[in-house]
Amino acid sequence: MGIFLCISDIFLSGKTDIEAxxxxxxDGHKMKDLTPDRLEKLVNSPADSFGVTHVELFYNKKExxxxxILEAPSEESIWRHHENAGLKCEFITEVQQIKTDKILKTEKxxxxxxxSSRISHDLRNPLSIIRNSIDIMNMRWKDSMSNEMAEYLAxxxxxSSSINIMIEDIVNFARTQSLRLENNSLLLVIHRTIDTVHIPNNIKMKIPQNDVMFEFDSAKIEVLFNNLITNAIHAIGGNDGGITIRFNEKDVEDKIEIQVQDSGPGIPEGLLPRIFEPLFTTKQYGTGLGLPSCKNIIEQHGGTISITNNPTTVTLVLPRHLRAYPKIQS
Ligand SMILES: Nc1ncnc2c1ncn2[C@@H]1O[C@H](COP(=O)(O)OP(=O)(O)O)[C@@H](O)[C@H]1O
Ligand SMILES: [Mg+2]
Structure with missing residues (x-):
């Protein structure tokens, strides 16, 4: 698959939004001595002295x-920008971006x-005060509390747990730190996750007896299990059910397969292709950022994630030796 530049006369109709x-x-010109490094810097730089900013770059290898794609006060400023850089432009043309739903989503x-950073600072602290106060009230006045009051506290x-999940979803999705690889125990991370996620009494957790040790970022993998287990709990709801986690070491391929299975009703077939789409949710208080975060984490680890139904099973495949793929980690 490739990206192609196509120029055509257009007739605009339907739901589009043109603005700039x-x-x-x-513009288009020869690469000359522009190296990928220099190009990357161009896109990340503020406007130059001619007021020109590089928004996106596309390279045609064959030619x-x-x-x-540039933002600039005028066409003249771009000609001068090129003169200054010693580059000969073949064409410059003014365009207007058509804001498709996809672009609007990217902007969102x-x-x-x-x-997210503002959310993490301004909301996390007061929320943790509320959550701690609820815990303290529950502990101190457990025996003297009326049923009605206990119900309100519950x-x-x-x-507050729902708000907490939403904040964590947003913060984790926006976080793009590089991996901190260490030799870790998968079982330990799962136990840590189970300690933080409240598993309701109607759900039985089944976790493997055998442990697997390999190099991964334990904080990120904990976020991943937290998301998957929380989704499974939501799917099972108030019914009796179970969540089963399995490890399968694929020695031949040097990979580890992890499965998280739940007894919930599954994902309607029509929605399956959309569940890794950022902001896609079927929940009233969902963020639609849990699975996209999981996908980011797994891909950063050089692995894959997929979901199948009957029973609902999330399958993760991770390489044992990620250091063999240094590019993926940043
Ligand atoms: N274990 C599961 N069982 C059924 N549906 C699921 C499961 N996990 C995810 N989903 C579906 O995928 C959607 C996206 O999940 P996610 O990205 O975690 O966002 P959120 O949990 O905020 O809705 C959910 O709204 C739900 O419809
Ligand atoms: Mg979720």
Whole structure:
């Protein structure tokens, strides 16, 4: 699959949204001595002295040509920018971006990323005060509390847990730190997760007897199990059910397969292709960021994640020796 630049006359109809803050242009020129390193810096740099910012770059290997999407005050400023860099432009043309649903979603996700650090600072602390106070009230006045009061406290506790899950989903999705690889015990991470996620009494957890030790980022893998177990708990709901975790060491391929299975009703077939899409959720208080976070974490570890129904099973495949893929970790 490739990306192609196609220029055509268009007739606009339907749901599109054309707008631009600074005018946007496309230009095309020879790569010359521009190296991938220099190009990457271009995109991440603020506007130059001519007011030109590089938004995106596309390279045509066959013709050794570079096509740039730029924001600039005028076409003139881009010609001058190229003159200054000693590059000869073949064409510059002004365009307007058509904001498709996909682009609007990407923009929404960018805003979400920016919001997440504020959320983590401003909401996490007061929320933990509320959650601790509920725990203290439950402990101190357990015997003297009326049933009605206990019910209200239980409601507050459930609501604050939901808020906590949403905040963690947003923060974890936006977090893009590089991996901290250490030799870890998979079983230990699962036990730690189970200690933090409240498993209701109607759900039986089955975890493997055998342990697997290999190199992974334990904090991230804990986030992953936390998401998968929380989803399984939501799916089972108030019914009696179970969550089973299995490890399967594939010695030949040097890979480890992990499965998280639940007895819930599964995912409607029509929705299966969408569940890793950021912001896709079927829950009233869902963020739709749990599975996308899991996918990011697994892919950063050089692995794969997939989900099948009957029974609902999440399958993770991780390489034992990630250091063999240094590029993936950053
Ligand atoms: N174990 C599961 N059983 C049934 N449906 C699931 C399961 N895990 C995920 N899903 C579906 O995938 C959607 C996306 O999950 P996720 O990304 O974790 O977001 P959220 O949990 O906030 O909805 C859920 O809303 C649900 O419809
Ligand atoms: Mg979730």
């Amino acid at each position: 803050a600074l005018p946007t242009f496309i 050794d040509k570079l096509y740039c 996700l960018q805003i979400l990323g920016e919001m 409601k507050m506790s459930r609501a």
